[in-house]
Amino acid sequence: MFLGFSAGLPLALSGSTLLVWMRETGVDLGTIGLFALVGTPYTLKFAWAPVVDALDVPVLSRLLGRRRGWLVLTQLLLIAAIVGLALCDPAKAPGLVALGALLVAAASATQDIVIDAFRVESLPENEQAAGMASYVAAYRIGMLASTAGALFLVSGFEAAGLGKAAAWTWGYVTMAGLVAIGIVTTLVATEPAASARAMHDPAHAVGSPLRRVTAAAVGAFSEFLTRENAALILAFVVFFKFCDAFAGAMTAPFVIDLGFSRNDYAAIVKGVGLAATLVGGFVGGTLARAYPLVTAMWIGALLQSGSNLVFAWQAVVGVKLWALTVSIIVENFTAAIGTVVFVAYLSALCHSPLHTATQYALLTALAAIGRTYLSAGAGYVAEASGWVTFFLLSAVAAIPSLVLLAWLQRTGHFRALAESAAAKRSVQDT
Secondary structure (H helix, E strand, O other), X not given: OHHHHHHHXXXXXXXHHHHHHHHHOOOOHHHHXXXXXXXXXXXXXXXXXXXXXXXXXXXXXXXXXXXXXXXXXXXXXXXXXHHHHXXXXXXXXXXXXXXXXXXXXXXXXXXXXXXXXXXXXXXXXXXXXXXHHHHHHHHHHHHHHHHHHHHHHHHHHHHOOOOHHHHHHXXXXXXXXXXXXXXXXXXXXXXXXXXXXXXXXXXXHOOOHHHHHXXXXXXXXXXXXXXXXXXXXXXXXXXXXXXXXXXXXXXXXXXXXXXXXXXXXXXXXXXXXXXXXXXXXXXXXXXXXXXXXXXXXXXXXXXXXXXXXXHHHHHHHOOOHHHHHHHHHHHHHHHHHHHHHHHHHHHHHOOOOOOHHXXXXXXXXXXXXXXXXXXXXXXXXXXXXXXXXXXXXXXXXOHHHHHHHHHHHXXXXXXXXXXXXXXXXXXXXX
């Protein structure tokens, strides 16, 4: 949970909060728009995940262990990058601000890689979803602290008599101080047993750094691709969240097009929508712990596809705030359940502690294909079909994932994952 806060905190500091700061200092909209590229490290983080798997951090890894050493390093880099960004002036040196924001994003993305590996290796398979639910809840609180919290803080510094530039500087310095929560958590935490054993594996410790990084990258790919039904598994990873992402790409335009105001939408999404997401995350964690993984996957898949029908109903009902509230609650609640059980599945796919960071980063990159690329044509479909038909089609878009889920279940894929998890727990107990 505390690592979730540490992961969510930096995101807005190189994103929305930074854009507010830039606009207040008079930076033109064209330049501000280009800052969307600062988020590139979050998309490409799988490219350097093998470095995290293959190399140890001098001194820190010896003192704290493989994963915790990397965590402390990335958190210290985050503090330095955020403080460096705080000392920049967006009006006078936007290029320097861009560099600072890029460094914050890169350190944050690397921290995400290590936290994912730490979580996967620390928790047994039946606790992955519950762990992710806590992580997501705290992640959103971290984002809230670095958006609304940071803006209120800057306003408070101004009210105390600081100038605008100094207020923003001290606001960012305070945010850098909050990264200490992640450092304390890391120091108090226990190094995963699987990672501790991997430090002494000859494949991890032998050879030059470049050779070890290359071996980690090649090994992560080859170990996964030689599994039974590897192609079907990868296709399932791509399609599982597709129906949810396809509808989600058009949710905001749909609400505005229907006749609601942006304030209506923002209030409901940020209020009851956030609460529904948090509750849904914990319900998903409970489901994954109470039932076999495949059962939880079926529940999540059917709920997130069925929730798209609620927006078709909303299109028929029209501009009624109570109906929009119901729609947003259902969508956020079911999407959170689907996300948490899906993360439990992705975690179960990462067998080897030598490749956890790399494989998990690659799997999450594949999962983003549905959201980023396959959903790109959603607007054209909505324009051609109308809203009711569009949301009906978005529910139908779940069929490929349901077929793949049934096929993987039939071929014993989930049984093999359960056996692998049981063997891993036996080794840990020993």
